[in-house]
Amino acid sequence: MTIANIIIDPVTRIEGHLRIQAYADPDGHGGGTISKPALSSSTMVRGIERILQGRDPRDAWSFTQRICGVCTVVHGLTSVRAVENAINVKVPKNADYIRNMMIGGQFVHDHVMHFYHLHALDWVDIVSALSADPTATATLAKKNNPNYKPNNGLLPDAAYFQAQINKLKTGLVNRGQLGLFANGYWGHVAYKLTPEQNLLLTSHYLEALGWAREIVKLHTVFGGKDPHPSLVVGGMPCTLSANTGAVSEDNGGTSLNTAGLAAVKAALDRMKSFVDQVYLPDVLLVARGYKNWADFGATAGNFLSYGEFPDPALVRTEMVDGAIDYPAGYLFPQGVIWANDLKRLMPFDQAKVTENVAHAWYGGSTAALHPSVSTTTLQYTGPQPDQPDYMLDEADRYSWIKSPRYDGKPMEVGPLAHILTMYARNTLATDRLVRKYVDTYWCGTAANGGLALPFAKLNSTLGRIFSRMLETKIIADQMAGRAAISNWSIPAYAGWYPLFYANRSGKYFNPKAFTVLASPSTLPDKVGFGFTEAPRGALGHWIKINRTTGMIDHYQCVVASQWNAGPRDGAGAPGPYEQSLVGHKLAALDKPLEVLRTIHSFDPCIGCAVHVLDPEGQPLVTVDVSHLGRLV
Amino acid sequence: MQRSDLSREDATEVTPSPELDATIVRRLGDMGVSRRQFMASLTRMASLLALPPSMLPQLAMAATSPTKPSVVYMSFQECTGCLESMVNSFAFKGGGTIENLLLNVVSIDYQETLMAAAGAQAEHQLASSTAKSGYVLVVDGSIPASANSGYFVSGGRSGAERFRSAAANAGLIVAVGTCASFGGLPKADPNPTGAVSIKDMMASLGIAKPLINVSGCPPIPEVITGTILLYLASGMPALDTLLRPKTFYGRTVHSHCYREESFEDGPRVKAFDDAASRKGGCLFDMGCKGPVTKAACSSIKWNQGLSFPIQSGHPCMGCTEPNFWDRVNKGGKKGFYVPLAGSYDD
Ligand code: SF4
Numbered sequence: 021m022t023i024a025n026i027i028i029d030p031v032t033r034i035e036g037h038l039r040i041q042a043y044a045d046p047d048g049h050g051g052g053t054i055s056k057p058a059l060s061s062s063t064m065v066r067g068i069e070r071i072l073q074g075r076d077p078r079d080a081w082s083f084t085q086r087i088c089g090v091c092t093v094v095h096g097l098t099s100v101r102a103v104e105n106a107i108n109v110k111v112p113k114n115a116d117y118i119r120n121m122m123i124g125g126q127f128v129h130d131h132v133m134h135f136y137h138l139h140a141l142d143w144v145d146i147v148s149a150l151s152a153d154p155t156a157t158a159t160l161a162k163k164n165n166p167n168y169k170p171n172n173g174l175l176p177d178a179a180y181f182q183a184q185i186n187k188l189k190t191g192l193v194n195r196g197q198l199g200l201f202a203n204g205y206w207g208h209v210a211y212k213l214t215p216e217q218n219l220l221l222t223s224h225y226l227e228a229l230g231w232a233r234e235i236v237k238l239h240t241v242f243g244g245k246d247p248h249p250s251l252v253v254g255g256m257p258c259t260l261s262a263n264t265g266a267v268s269e270d271n272g273g274t275s276l277n278t279a280g281l282a283a284v285k286a287a288l289d290r291m292k293s294f295v296d297q298v299y300l301p302d303v304l305l306v307a308r309g310y311k312n313w314a315d316f317g318a319t320a321g322n323f324l325s326y327g328e329f330p331d332p333a334l335v336r337t338e339m340v341d342g343a344i345d346y347p348a349g350y351l352f353p354q355g356v357i358w359a360n361d362l363k364r365l366m367p368f369d370q371a372k373v374t375e376n377v378a379h380a381w382y383g384g385s386t387a388a389l390h391p392s393v394s395t396t397t398l399q400y401t402g403p404q405p406d407q408p409d410y411m412l413d414e415a416d417r418y419s420w421i422k423s424p425r426y427d428g429k430p431m432e433v434g435p436l437a438h439i440l441t442m443y444a445r446n447t448l449a450t451d452r453l454v455r456k457y458v459d460t461y462w463c464g465t466a467a468n469g470g471l472a473l474p475f476a477k478l479n480s481t482l483g484r485i486f487s488r489m490l491e492t493k494i495i496a497d498q499m500a501g502r503a504a505i506s507n508w509s510i511p512a513y514a515g516w517y518p519l520f521y522a523n524r525s526g527k528y529f530n531p532k533a534f535t536v537l538a539s540p541s542t543l544p545d546k547v548g549f550g551f552t553e554a555p556r557g558a559l560g561h562w563i564k565i566n567r568t569t570g571m572i573d574h575y576q577c578v579v580a581s582q583w584n585a586g587p588r589d590g591a592g593a594p595g596p597y598e599q600s601l602v603g604h605k606l607a608a609l610d611k612p613l614e615v616l617r618t619i620h621s622f623d624p625c626i627g628c629a630v631h632v633l634d635p636e637g638q639p640l641v642t643v644d645v646s647h648l649g650r651l652v
Numbered sequence: 653m654q655r656s657d658l659s660r661e662d663a664t665e666v667t668p669s670p671e672l673d674a675t676i677v678r679r680l681g682d683m684g685v686s687r688r689q690f691m692a693s694l695t696r697m698a699s700l701l702a703l704p705p706s707m708l709p710q711l712a713m714a715a716t717s718p719t720k721p722s723v724v725y726m727s728f729q730e731c732t733g734c735l736e737s738m739v740n741s742f743a744f745k746g747g748g749t750i751e752n753l754l755l756n757v758v759s760i761d762y763q764e765t766l767m768a769a770a771g772a773q774a775e776h777q778l779a780s781s782t783a784k785s786g787y788v789l790v791v792d793g794s795i796p797a798s799a800n801s802g803y804f805v806s807g808g809r810s811g812a813e814r815f816r817s818a819a820a821n822a823g824l825i826v827a828v829g830t831c832a833s834f835g836g837l838p839k840a841d842p843n844p845t846g847a848v849s850i851k852d853m854m855a856s857l858g859i860a861k862p863l864i865n866v867s868g869c870p871p872i873p874e875v876i877t878g879t880i881l882l883y884l885a886s887g888m889p890a891l892d893t894l895l896r897p898k899t900f901y902g903r904t905v906h907s908h909c910y911r912e913e914s915f916e917d918g919p920r921v922k923a924f925d926d927a928a929s930r931k932g933g934c935l936f937d938m939g940c941k942g943p944v945t946k947a948a949c950s951s952i953k954w955n956q957g958l959s960f961p962i963q964s965g966h967p968c969m970g971c972t973e974p975n976f977w978d979r980v981n982k983g984g985k986k987g988f989y990v991p992l993a994g995s996y997d998d
Contacts, residue, residue, distance in 0.1 A: 030764055067845055071841065229739065259925045267932060400802030
């Protein structure tokens, strides 16, 4: 084993528990260059798939939802779709519209919060912001965010930014209590923005917190709370209120009344305007200051997308046709890109998904297995904690994350995969819109507000940040509606909310879902496959329901961050995080800011990536699924 | 059954005290908060916490103290949902929201999802924040009972060891969420990782410290921040036998549920999206656990009083109660759609 000279544990500003070990060739001045793939390890497990065995399939969504409180909607919904697929039940249009909005709302919420609250501090030096000139910051704000008026409906002026500085000083600095901002890499030579840029982005960091609290109201109306809103197999549990006024003991009613629907509309409008006025220009502002980050962080160029946001308009007969059956109608395509070749968008086949445990703490076969049969007899063989010199070895097993592979290859999933597959497909209006935005903002000249970067460099740390912003813009417009853009020949789109609203008195739930599950012997003999494109990428659940008891026999999840954060496979091929760090130049090995920039560009969600377990020596958790072999 | 609207009663009890001393008013000025905004927020919070008006000056003092009490927030076997929920309360928006005051009131010195520092710098921050005594240790997630299992390791240390050293100098421990309070999802049958609650972990490590459980999957944002503020203003709040603040966990969801009339008189919901469901009928037959669940969902509600699961059409899952994942219902069956055993007629 090479003793790592860069260790980040815990990696912070992520969801979950992650350790990164890397080896850099020292430059003799405290810095160095990473010359080989790093090591990415998750160090926490709960065992959710094991807990699901023997339970009611209708309950599974609420268990899988707790895989992650950040990706809460998508894990629940993937489970619901897996059960619906297993029992061959279709859901009404309204359920698909609402699900699209709940997933879409989660994308906008997660991506904006990721940029400001998890990723920004890698690029924005808060200490430098304190020395900004408030007048110059107001001039910058007027130029960068001309339509954003957080100052009681006016553009922020010098006094506004002075107050922001005072707030930071009195709230944090003067009391000597920096709280969340304590001990950052402040003053690191890799920070390149001006004090005014730093102050502007710090202001938006603070304002985005208040914004986020407002937009989750969409989930509260449709799902009753957020995080962990309610879902149901067969449709949505919410339904239109017979009483349009406020709910009360005397008048009853539901959250889908006049006020609730107005709250959804307001949340969608707030999403759209914040993305247009703040997030999009801020990403470009940061990108202009860090253009060299298009040179780092590339993965092998293999991208996978399961497809997401079915078009409910394609449903002909409610409860019989399901939008999910029409891959051509997905906003994000279902497809595969190999070796950066955008000329060919290859079809996706779920049978080619496998999991490999050669470098993960699981026993059983180290061969690549399909999730419907992969065994989960697993054991911790890592170093004992609480001892000095705790170190993981890439030649050995070193993570609770399994290595998923598609056709035997590691794949990058997430925003970059979404944008590239849309770009490659080029059939829907939104695909053409993606091309126009990439041409304008990424490749376009500086004079026209572009970054003047080559298209091929989208596969990079900066390209991931750009793609995340771009898909947020596409989704926010898709939910609230989009006017025609005539000079680009892009037609108008009504938007999921207006389309749902027009159909709001229609159905929300297919009662067949509960009745067929009540007579399990009539269920089809199949493994159910449910999928979602989550904010972090391809998410799939496989379920087998027992046709005697009606309960769950086998449950397996292969999730987005598992694809990106997984360890080496049996052939020694590193996962995307590990690969992406090769070539990074660090100014100071003891302050590995550059490593964090690229790891954070993937938006790690590690609770998601690890969800299986089987403690050694306890027979109760040895799961025998060999009988499922016949199913594939 | 005697029913009353607690929130309405409490609101009339609390009248804002006009007396704020000069020091507090000056400190408010420094924080960019006007006296009027401050009193409005404080009154709202006090009404939520069911505090008597005489406590307002104490609350004001806590909220403007020159050194902020330190909060160390540690995560173990969790899903980050509790933090997501708390962030909905801890917003910086505007000058006078209670959330802003809370931000100014406490110094969150360690929180892995939000803190700037990482790796060695984060570990250093943890060590220095927990070296002084008296901080509030907020914990989410359960912890594997066995330190050597490898099921939770961070910074090379096991969950048990990380918790033991962080608890050593804490003045108060707050277990946020049902996983930390009672073991939650990781502890659900068959508890594959041997997960235990914070209370059980404290017992096995021999740690005797004040503990408050703030259960819920996740808890309501204002219940998390309100509990912390309540403690800072007036010391240990009254707790129920499960160590939850009685203010928030004193009543069942059922006792405040606006659908309670149809629980007695019908029509109850028999299938999602049926006529009764559009009218807002009782969800008992759909598996509602409201009658056995102590929580503030039907009174405070979620996201500024907008809705709660029952209002959005789904039965209560009972997420604030111990072992709710494994509750056995009618016919000896587990499940969120299986009605409670017994009739709960009152
Ligand atoms: S059983 Fe549930 S829905 Fe019915 S009144 Fe009680 S809490 Fe409300």
